[in-house]
Amino acid sequence: MAGSGTTLVECKLLGRRAVGVDINPDAVMVARNRLDFSYVPLDADYVTPEIKTYVGDARSLDLIGSESIDLIATHPPYASIIPYSHDREGDLSSVHNIAEFAAEMNKVAQECMRVLKPGKHCAVLIGDTRRNKHFVPITPRVLMSFLEAGFILREDIIKLQWKMKSTREKWFGKKYDFYLIGHEHLYVFRKPGAGERVTKFRESMKWW
Template structure:
């Protein structure tokens, strides 16, 4: 891991006015105009199905509308408000465009954002450039690999909220035709991807405080007209690490780029379009906690021990 400070960002934008993520160029270094600092309407979700047809556009979130790989601000805000409190340390190890850290800043949490892609980290720092009323907690950013969070101490994180890539579905680093070392979005093998995500799970377990929660949004894919349950394989790998499954939330997808293209093909070839992702919320048990009552929520781990 290597920390990227505000000074590093300012030096970067002297020479770079754009960054590239998912082969999309995004402007940075401009004065971020804010029309609305907080959401005009927000209600904490109370069911296991979340649907946000209109993405949040408060603060600097509106600037990231073209970046398809990030999650909706409503998702990050719901998770942060439900599973952490003011002053907590929140980690996003696949920080992308900084949605989680923007919400940490707005909700008075100390955010830590990590990404393998330097452009994503610079974009995050750019999107954090807006004024709030009064003081706000520091937001720290790092270029690094989620499988090796070496600058984060054991048991120092209160909550983890992240949206990792799914096995070559979307390429996050600058050149989509090359495999940058450490970029999980370039892995096409489902078995290899699941194995690498288990390494991520082990690092999350290490840095998370006992009793803390870890939320991961991940979807599935389809090959040869059959669904591949990437999300559930990742879920199983986290259970094997030792996490307890707290919730499985269905996140409905809206305005996907490929949906119109594939609608006709789905009928002609007899398969359904995948229009949801799975948002898993895990809990790390307390020290000396009797976990036997959660056996069914830890089934995979128990079977493999």
Template structure:
């Protein structure tokens, strides 16, 4: 049974530094799905860049966090994911009653091909793609970006960005969160490379938000280990404008 449908205390973020030590467990939110974002992130983004009744798109549905927030905040939403397990989990998480009249749709699909959506139909895109192959969400699903190395990943992200630009209405916003990774001790700048892919297809850059990471499972293995690098503790939220 769901007891609380809204956070106990919430105030919109006012700067470009965001930090949510309390991950947020209202409605059906939980941290059990590895790599999903805190619901405070889409809540802030949805409230700032959309209005009630708008259509929101999440191209990487995951466990449905963005769509749960859209439902709670009286926005309509479409979420897609290439992984059937994600679709099933999201449908479960979205199966609750609230007083809003939102239309919420979950669809198995590929973020690089949104042909089921016509041009200029979406009011806001709010999404959190995998960070290349840091966390693999499947073993053999064709088109799963979490299985790709950096080169293949960014070829796919170019298509993701093109489709996002096509379906988004002019004058509207697209928010994408991503972090960097390390390889042999050196930084692989996934964030800024993704940012450039979106700029290359025509988006303008409205904001760069730095989000502090909390409760990262990979951090514990480095505690007490001598190393010649700093542990990554931030992610980027890019706000693009069409």
């Protein structure tokens, strides 16, 4: 779900090796184009990292070996709020039903669990929406999809949104600090370490 490659560009600047996957070939082309720059860092130890991209499905990362990844940073569609393609097979931004979307995100979570090294982290940026003038909770369903896959919730970081359709929506105008969907969640999950006793983290794990 690398999209146009923002995270991959940051990887290049930070000297991190990375692999970016997206279902949409157009997005992968844009990402490759954005990565095509030379960078002269101040840090003398900097080595230009290897950044790979490929067109693939986050539910089946067929080119990525099990327990080979140190950190996952993923940014899924928020169900069908923004369609990223026109009915491309496998594009989760075409899934309107939130229960179906959560089931597909559970497949993504299982695949993240497979490729991640034990004890390492998976960060997921996700937001909610409103339909028919009512709040539609997407973030708790995605949270549960990852806990279902066996992850431990390490952090729930709130990212304030600035580029909204209007500006940041406030309840009854500007006077009070009560926001209507003014944020996204950056969930940071941890895969249990090999043989780690996780009982003490049970309140941060699947509870149902």
